[in-house]
Amino acid sequence: MSAEEDCMEVMVELSGGTELLFGNCRQLKVKVAKSGDNGCDLRQLIEVLKNNHLKERPELFVVGDSVRPGILVLINEVDWELLGQHNYRLQPNDRVLFISTLHGG
Amino acid sequence: MSAEEDCMEVMVELSGGTELLFGNCRQLKVKVAKSGDNGCDLRQLIEVLKNNHLKERPELFVVGDSVRPGILVLINEVDWELLGQHNYRLQPNDRVLFISTLHGG
Amino acid sequence: RLSSRMSLSADEVSRYSRQMLCQEVGKSGQLALKATSVLIVGCGGLGCPASLYLTAAGIGRIGLVDNDVVDRSNLHRQVLHNETRVGKLKTDSAVESLKSINSNVILEPIECRLNRTNASDIISKYDIIIDGTDNPMARYLLSDVCVLNKKPLVSGSALRFDGQLTVYNYDSNTPCYRCLFPTPPPAGTVTNCNDGGVIGVIPGIIGDMQALETIKIAIGRRPSYAGQLLLFDGLNGSFKSIKLRGKSADCISCGPNATIGQELMDYEEFCGVQCNQSQSLKIL
């Protein structure tokens, strides 16, 4: 376990179906190790989620180093496309929502 | 007009019908003069709203130094009863919502 | 009879299959819905959608209170009624529409206006009460009687493009209507939908939310809006959730020194209006 100052804690929220891949958990506090002075980015958070928190069928959550098509990533209620996507530098206490878009009607 | 540091700015929101008493305005930035070191409280904000912003029928908004029965006051999305009511000390950028409760169905 | 309440027929299993697939419902949740009775006070803009979705979802028994008849000006929002029912009792019209959707539900039309002498008798026969009325007098009466009879009160209201929702008296921490509003609003400040106008789908959304809160209570989950107030501003599409106070120690209805007993109070005098005057009040 890294020392306190080498980690950053963010709040991860899951909904629309992604929560089912995380043991039906809708909220997680996640610690991500900082890599050097630059802190850490969304790519690393996805890696941590995949390795430490995902409970089943990783192919329904990740494809390569990103999320699978159909999952929207929203940082503090803003689409991650507006914030640099994978390269967004996480800030302490950021709220990152992974939402599976619904198709039912 | 007071100097910048003698005033405090808060965001006032009006809905459920109270906006109709303020010229159909749903959001107002309001400056309240600080009275000494203690800043200012909700009682003063109501007074400022009544004197400077209310457009019609003050009796539908204030009764004495409070709001009329049927109007709820919510500070940063919390009922003012939980925060000391009239005596709540305003903080810069507080959001204060005056909502007329609805009865229609 | 008991056994039919404890099991689901073939019709019910296929009819409710899509909601029983939700793990929070399942067969036990469906049986809980069937074992629940709900009273809907007011067959108007809120009561129509609330009763529609509760009937479709398989609540076991639903009472519908109203003493009014369908008017043409109701049809833009009171979606259980239709052109052929203008002039007929709203309770009968609602029951006719609901019965055609789900004949498994026991539907009880109650043609009356609730008052201090009949309210406790009626309300005591149901598990959950939905407030779809349109004036403060009815709201104080309903709240007081729900406190006396220990019933949760799922309350909604709508006007113009605005809607509000909360659940009163759900548990020992949830305020009643009187805890929030110990003093009635001055008579001239109260507007109903007939005077102030309303976009029909606003009570549609709030009535649907009342049905959803009721379903959650029926399947044993805490409702989301006990002690919270939902504010919907339909013009800018925003929803806000507000944390409300707890029970008031001074509340004359639910407080430790409550003074309101089974004899209730004179609500017209308390609100400063006469019963039938609610139609002609001024705008706010």
Added chain:
Amino acid sequence: RLSSRMSLSADEVSRYSRQMLCQEVGKSGQLALKATSVLIVGCGGLGCPASLYLTAAGIGRIGLVDNDVVDRSNLHRQVLHNETRVGKLKTDSAVESLKSINSNVILEPIECRLNRTNASDIISKYDIIIDGTDNPMARYLLSDVCVLNKKPLVSGSALRFDGQLTVYNYDSNTPCYRCLFPTPPPAGTVTNCNDGGVIGVIPGIIGDMQALETIKIAIGRRPSYAGQLLLFDGLNGSFKSIKLRGKSADCISCGPNATIGQELMDYEEFCGVQCNQSQSLKIL
């Protein structure tokens, strides 16, 4: 005929009086509603409430697209249908219910499944399009055709206790469905309500919101959810509004170098499934 579109009959004035009292509507707004045509694609859990409130509100002409028949398992959420209509076409059932509520509205049942050959013809005849379908293929097709025909697309979806809403292609800053989802989800990750289950009142709330957004567009106001996404979590009762990206410069549908023309594309191949297979996909 022109003059009847530019004025309101006595029936209409009394019927719509309560919504015309809202200053944002008034007589001019009511005439605007009457002059508007809306196409509702899918007469299911979303299309039923959306068409119900739009009919009640006095939209002038409403087209209803579906090729399915009413099943008993639809009745818990598809509230325009009833027990006597099981096995009948959803479009006919919907029109029958809607006509009884408001005979002023021109109701056009369109019994078909939208595909690349018929979609443009149908969609071009309406002002605003409501997506109440249940699979990604239909959603890509609808989005592409709305871009080609410059129509706003009011999109809703629901599953279990969750609902989502947004308005695509409203103006030059609003993304289309493909801007958000350039790559279709893997076939095995898509769940519809038949497989995943749904609480009936969830599409009720989202369908109502679709009606409200449509009404605002029709009366000349900006809808609240163009470029915003509404997320509703019915289990905890929370609503979130998310700021979405703008149009994508790379979008093959709405971008400056769009490659999708009137011939459209093979949506089954694009989504990696066959059309009728959507019923049997795996859960997520």
